[in-house]
Amino acid sequence: MYHTWMRYFTPSPVHHRLGLVCLGVGLQHGALPTVGPRTLDHHVAVVVSSGGGWYRGPDGRRTTVTAPALIWLTPGVPHHYAADPGTGWDEAFVDFTGPATATYTELGYIEPERPVVPLADAQSARAAIGRIARAARPGNPLLEVETAAAVHELLVALRRARADTAADGDPVLSALARDAFTPLSVAEHAARHGMTAAELRAAVRRAAGRSPKDYLLTVRLGRAKELLAATDLPVAAVARRVGYDDPAYFSRLFTRRVGTAPIRFREQQGRTVPGGWSTTVPDPEHPPTLLTGSG
Template sequence: MAELKSVGIYRTARQPAPLSVLGYGTHTITTWLADRRLDSHAAVLVQEGAGMLLSARAGRLELTAPALFWLFPGEQHAYGPAPGTAWQERWVLFGGSLCSYFVDGGLIDPARPLVALSELTPVASLFGAIHSAIVDETPLGPAAGGVALHRLAVEVARQQRPAAVPADGPDADVLAATLRARAFEPIDFAAFADEFGMSPATLRRRFVSRFGVAPKAMQLDIRLDRAKALLAASDDSIEQIAERVGFTDSYYFSRVFRLREGRSPSEFRLRNRRR
């Protein structure tokens, strides 16, 4: 992703996976990298230095290490250190069906691609885990890379604090407990937020800040976790299980399940059935 003092490793996914590491590298950047587009998602960790990111949707953003920014497929961008300086970065390219879940669930936001990190160590450690995974030629390598990428997205989301969060109103744990109690029912999240005296945007920020996911994504996690338990332990049909966990359309349930788990509900049941 840059020209100077760079080391990069690239991989082609051996088979379709929900989340795949496609490349990893470390660079010393000394110049402005302009008019760039990627075919995949990317995370860039700036460990030392300062400069600027120019994003099509977020505009011009000044950054100071430690910081991380996300790049999105096909989106024009530019970045680099302040004139006459350099920055140290590590980057990872990734792809897969879970990328859309990251965006839809609020883990990464194209409108807020830059995250000022309050703690560098856990993020740097996850980049190290990704590097170890991409050089692992065994079948465990791709799986370990996907796990580390997911943990990276969650950790960065936890550190992405909003500029201001109202001190009044219930804390996130109370909101989450209420959501869990209603997870299998239809939820109008605008009405849910109003019930607690806040805007939908504030509700979303509190969930992302505390749990690393938006409320809608948490509801989906709860539903699919319950569906997996039922698939493994019951004789209910796919249609019955879909309805029990809150899906009115079993076809849509199966599509979402495959997107998240990498296999259909029927395939999951065959592999995980409790005898």
């Protein structure tokens, strides 16, 4: 015995230009029928919240699926899977497509080479899928855009929920961000973690989808933008604060990556903050508010 609910969508060519569109969503549980063998022309994320079963890919090897887990179904890849007939499983799936899938794959959010991914928790992914399901109500004029936004959210939730990711993020990335403003080479950063440069590159590529050098650059430039926008520090002082002793090199690097010179960025964004720029992340449940007096 099993229960199933599903909806399918046909986004217009205009919606496809969003880069990512949702093609369908489903919620199922119980001893579901076997799927496949089949091959699809789009991506599907199958989130198994409870129960277990198996997955078989093109190599014919059978992989055990134990909840919580994610099954990636990718275009052109034959697949075959099923819930255990005795216990069944609780499943939610989202079909999606678009050119942004190539970028998400390059960044490591979609993993074609690892079709079965253990999850630490399926709650946030199920919440994103729930938003897609609610958007599927009849007559919703925002359907295509609302579901497309939720697919982006789902991919982030699935990346964060991977069982090999710590709850507070990847420790290597956290350490790199902490030390980003010190004049260290990639090899010196690696040595601080007891790693070779190649091991550090592999770890950062796996966690952030980029090289350590590029990751450090994004952290430095982010801080530089904050200092340019919120303080009156000279550009040379900003450069030193973010790890560059040569202000001319910093300006060239900033201009090439940001698309505008530091001085021009300050003119566009500058708003000096009396008392300095807060480094405390606001609580989403209690954001900063303007307090008005009675006079």
